Amino acid sequence: FAAASLKTALDDAVARWSAQTGTDVRLSFAGSSVLARQIAQGAPADLFISANRGWMRYLAEQGAIDLPTQRDLVGNTLVLVGPAGAPPVDLSDPGAIPARLGDGRLAMALVSAVPAGIYGKAALEHLNLWDPVAHRLAETDNVRAALALVALGAAPLGVVYATDAAAEPRVSVAAVFPDDSHPPITYPAAATPRAGAQARTLLDYLGGAEAAAIFTRHGFRGGA
Amino acid sequence: MDGFGPEIWQAIALSLKVAFWAVAASLPAGILTGYALARWRFPGKGVLNGLVHLPLILPPVVTGYLLLLAFGPQGPLGRALTALFGGGIAFRWTGAALAAAIMAFPLMVRAIRLAVEAIDPRLEEAAGTLGAPPLWVFATVTLPLAAPGILAGAVLAFAKAMGEFGATITFVSSIPGETRTVPSAIYTFLQVPGAEPAVLWLVALSLAVALSALWISEAVAQRLSRRVRGL
Amino acid sequence: MDGFGPEIWQAIALSLKVAFWAVAASLPAGILTGYALARWRFPGKGVLNGLVHLPLILPPVVTGYLLLLAFGPQGPLGRALTALFGGGIAFRWTGAALAAAIMAFPLMVRAIRLAVEAIDPRLEEAAGTLGAPPLWVFATVTLPLAAPGILAGAVLAFAKAMGEFGATITFVSSIPGETRTVPSAIYTFLQVPGAEPAVLWLVALSLAVALSALWISEAVAQRLSRRVRGL
Amino acid sequence: MSLSVRLRHRLPGFALDAAFDAPPGVTALFGRSGAGKTTIVNAVAGLLRPDAARVVIEDAVLCDTDAGIWTPPHRRRVGYVFQDARLFPHLSVRANLTYGARFTGRRPRAPFDHVVGVLGLAALLDRSPGALSGGEKQRVAIGRALLSAPRLLLLDEPLAALDDARKAEILPYLERLRDDTQVPILYVSHSAVEVARLATTVVALDAGRVLCAGPADDVLSDPAAVRAIGVREAGSVLTGIVVAQHDDGLTEIAVAAGRLLLPRIAAQAGAQVRVRIEAQDVLLARQRPEGLSALNILPATVRATRRGNGPGVMVQLSAGGELLLARITRRSADALNIVEGADCFAVVKSVSVARLDVGIRDAAPGPRS
């Protein structure tokens, strides 16, 4: 069970591993919240890769994961994007973002619920940019939808992951949020109590260098 | 957990407004489409029928995305709207209503179509022989006889519009007071560990609203269908 | 981008299987419920009506979550099923079918109810005077006369089941070959940077499937309703 | 078998309060539009739940509100021909006809081919009801009811939509049904000819109440009752025995008062027949008239005369002990001095008695031979 945004990267990595070990792996992608609830309800999952720490912690409290196996698998970077070819935005200037927004809106994932939104809000607050934009948000249910808003020109700016920005030719990165402006963006992984030895070796593999290379190729920050 | 007051009431009021206008504005089109599918034969009928069902088949996100393509500030329709009325519908509650209307449209059309198909065309013929032109026959015979079905369609559509979320949030995102309806509020809470009580609260509220609408409509429907039976 | 072959075909086959069984298994209940709502008067009719509409009003995620609570391995019904049949339905394709069936149920019931309401009860009376007991009247008069409506309901439900996603993924997750239907595949691809072509492909495919089902059903419906009219 | 009906029911603007007993044979419900005929028939069929009712066939209590008995329609075994045909639109004519067949149990049924033949449905069997003419629909509805092997037939104006030729084909069949089977028939009709021909009992209704009820012969020849029915249709019924069939197409019938020559009746010598003679078709003369084209001249005695408001006088005659009605003008009555006790001759044209008015009774009313 893994967060949906990992799909292509994880598919790649797991395919490689399956080829090597001859073991069949079934991957189930969905939102972290959905998966976490399912695991809490006894879903037949061996591994869980969450898009944020919150849901991992939730499962840990329920005893639904094998704590010692928990590790951060990959990381990501938060960026501010604008339409393709947009000039950079100076994040140190509190007026820069509102100026660029004009009467448009800043596209973000739900700032109180979706990880990318939570990180984004934290970053903006840290940089003292939050107040001017708090009422200019267009919050979406996931970060891809926020990206789409920018890509389609519905919003002049958006806060998304670097991985997303890289894959979308219609946007370009206007600024990169410094790592220290928000909690570390990591994808924690853990085995569940029912996981067998094979699942655990897969987890080890995913934490290894070969997998890290694959993740990096897909835009993540591998092997955090 | 009842501390979240005003924002919730705002969401409920907004949901009602969006659902009401979604139904009210699409009803004429729904009646026309249902009638056309039931009674007319024309080239492209199959295509129209498919088109109507589209929002049902497509994942809501895709529908929302397509709406965004068409009605976004850069989309052709969006530009036309801006040119005409000096403002688009993206990120506005009107956009949410549009998304809800489109998602609810197949349900509405199906109910109306069934109701029209059940009307004995010989009654319409009889009205014609009395001198009533087709439009008048439609208004005074077809429409009243189809009323229970039209009401059923509107209720289904209203319920759907109250619950719609996927297409709405993709198209107009979730802006408090403008497009944050109850379902997107619920979604927000679902994403956060431990917010289940809030979710329950919201679900109960939206249920109460939708169910009362449903029950009122049932009472009306009963009276209507008794009249249509001629009793 | 057409390299992803088998997985896609698997998803389509699964979607078809899920949608088919969702409709097939819920049809008897749908007919019964539609008939009861149209013809019977009983205490709790309003409640039943509300219950049927519930999945339409609730955000799909909530419905899925409620299903998970009830039918999950820890849920009361889930445990009962496991005890009885040695296996639950959560995270199985049967669970996906259940979720789809529940989401599609209101649409099916409404269409059937409308169709039953449109049947002249005097025909059923006539059958009764010929000696046919109520069940036989139901099977030989009511059911055939409601057939176009039942078909319409089944088609709506099938379309909905093909497109259902929110409740399904919440309830049974998205496991390739078991519960990854086309819509959940679309959803996953939507979350991934750069997978738009795959999404388009999938959307087109699911549209093709659903629309052909729709068109076939239209042809059948036309023949049926001509028969019902007695022509 | 006999039927006993006792009903009370209120509808907005209409109150039904009727009770009558229907002995075996055909009981005609007669009355103006809106008199409550269909309402009664519906109550007997169980399609209407009356406020208070007791309906008994033979000794089966179909419904008794006091005793809380209620037999649902499908167990009442009534064959109901509705005023509106109510064919099943999704079934072929054949399937409509055979719909009731599977519920007949061991009761004897009319043979399918026979019913189809009598009703002229052979060419329609594979058609759909939607494509039938009004009369065709009604014929199918009659066939459907007959083929369900009912223990009671309810016919609500079954022949109204049919032409005379078709009626003349169906009536003998209903007659045979009445005589051969013991199925009682409740028959709603506006046509006195039909009623007189078929009915053993007549129940005249007005505004939901029974105006008069009794044996058909009595009611139809009772000038008072006849008023309720409509003067034009008054007449009397003579019972006779077929004596001979003549070469010139006439059938000779012996009645109590003498011989009648009527257009050919398809009956064996010895068969018993009922001949309805409308009051207006009877002429009176004090002397036996000669050289008239009318062949039937019966000696009779005036039993009573009744003058209404109109120009007519209804004369009740005794012809060989049987009742005969004649309607003549007041002027003639005065001119001929037709008073109680006067002897006279009743003149009836042969062709006045149309075939529709002659009913055959193979079996005499009484023990079979």
Add this chain to the structure above:
Amino acid sequence: MSLSVRLRHRLPGFALDAAFDAPPGVTALFGRSGAGKTTIVNAVAGLLRPDAARVVIEDAVLCDTDAGIWTPPHRRRVGYVFQDARLFPHLSVRANLTYGARFTGRRPRAPFDHVVGVLGLAALLDRSPGALSGGEKQRVAIGRALLSAPRLLLLDEPLAALDDARKAEILPYLERLRDDTQVPILYVSHSAVEVARLATTVVALDAGRVLCAGPADDVLSDPAAVRAIGVREAGSVLTGIVVAQHDDGLTEIAVAAGRLLLPRIAAQAGAQVRVRIEAQDVLLARQRPEGLSALNILPATVRATRRGNGPGVMVQLSAGGELLLARITRRSADALNIVEGADCFAVVKSVSVARLDVGIRDAAPGPRS
């Protein structure tokens, strides 16, 4: 106004090929169940699009397939009383009646209260059609058509569901409609009495073809045509003038052959009337009979006799130049030596001519006074 109809249409299992002209007045479509009457009426109303057709009212071409003309039903201005009433179930009786009123334009309409009175609908106005009896429905349907101020009335068995008393109330109204307004009426009926009374023209249909068509008097007294219609209903129509109203309730009418005494007719002295006399109600005698209760004895000459297969002989008489039909037995014809050219006396009972058979023509057919 006159109507001209020319139709060809194929249905599975039925082919219609009929053409007839309907002069002003009432044209009766006569024929067995399934003969194609409703099909023709539907085509005239524009509810059926025939394969080939030309329908003309006066000089308005309603439909001409050759010329590609097609007037949609709502512009044809026909008042159609359907065989099945087809009332609007969601409207009250009153709203049903007035439905057509707003489309009448400036054409003169029948006054609402009058129609309601004639049809006896006053008590039903606020009822819903679902709660009406069969006859009540049909009366509302008649009223609805009448009140739409049509330029052509199509009546498909409008009175079949009604009792005689009600018929006797409605028929005079239709008569007045025929005479006072110039609205042509196409009238489908199985009842020869109705047809004879109302129709100026009769079109007899069989299996989709016109068997014979022509003025009512001719067709109804043509023994050949009569066969198609049903022998029982043959009769002839005499035209006469009301001479006097007698105290004993009789009306004296002068016809070409002499005087007739009939039950009171509500007409002024001088009014022209049509009297239908059924062939079977006429007795023949070679000598003037005496002491008979029949008041009407007309001298006549035999013009032709026609023997069918049955026992009857149809005798065509000339009574003062007018045609009179008598149906007697072969035996009587032989006994009385009724042959062509023979002089004889026709005996008609006064009460044989029931009121339903007498039609009043206030305006003589011809120029008004």
